[in-house]
Amino acid sequence: MPRCVLVGPPGSGKTSTGEALAGLLGVAFVDTDRVVEQAAGRTIADVFVEDGEPAFRALERDAVAGALEEADAVVALGGGAPVDPATEPRLAGHTVVFLDVGIADAAKRIGFDRSRPLLAVNPRASWVRLMNERRPVYERVATHVVDTAGRAAEDVAAEIATLLDGGA
Template sequence: MSPRVVLIGPPGSGKSTVGAALAGLLDVPLHDTDAAIEAAAGRSISDIFIEDGEPTFRELERAEVARAVEQEHGVLALGGGAPVDPLTEQVLAGQVVVFLDVGIADASRRVGFDQSRPLLAVNPRASWVRLMNERRPVYERVATHRVDTAGRTPQAIAEEIATLLGSS
């Protein structure tokens, strides 16, 4: 068993929201790896970063993505940094991966760059741009499809992805 589709992209690209809409269209479950990590740890990702550090979070994330790719069969939404890990990139090989591409204007409207996003806590806009510049090459390399989310509703994005998957 493997996911029908894996969604990747930076914070604010809509992975969770589009993932829910897409799962509804495809009539499959949504599995959000960030939510699964929080549930398993009993605390927020932000707390894990603060209390245990980013390396510990990345280990948890790597393990959850590997488990989910092997065991989940619906829509899989990954945290923004997950594909950057070389081992996770290997796990994603052979999967249908959709890169939800977004600009900073849409991302900032969607997430507001609040304190729940630890890598964006200091100077959120500059941090987001830096992260996106670092991660874009990986997102593009890992993805089998790229979908521009600028100014679009989650439902419209989900419908485009369903069409790409041959499901509409």
């Protein structure tokens, strides 16, 4: 079972925080977006364009199921993964950290480029809509909520490591 599963919207710092946290804990890091890209042999954006969102979500569902079997790892889920009806129940029993962030910080981190298909049209409005839809799920599955706004990944990782240790 993974030491920790990170969830949150695009730009919350799941990958950078996950890499830093895995380094602090001395465990592997698994990013399900990377797993999907490796399985598909293409970028997520290409999967969306060529095969559609349902095909991407099926690949993502498989990647998440596999990642949740990883022993001693930090796992970062794609932003929409927890919303999948098959994935949400799989998160029960795991230590899940919701990396919360506002749009200002998210925009600085990801720049709303075309590599994020769900944000390609009117990125700011799309991000706000996605966050409003997904926040209740992120909060429901979370064991802990950590605000990443204005913080370096290393600082967020240190806070999570303390939480995992049973600290404040």
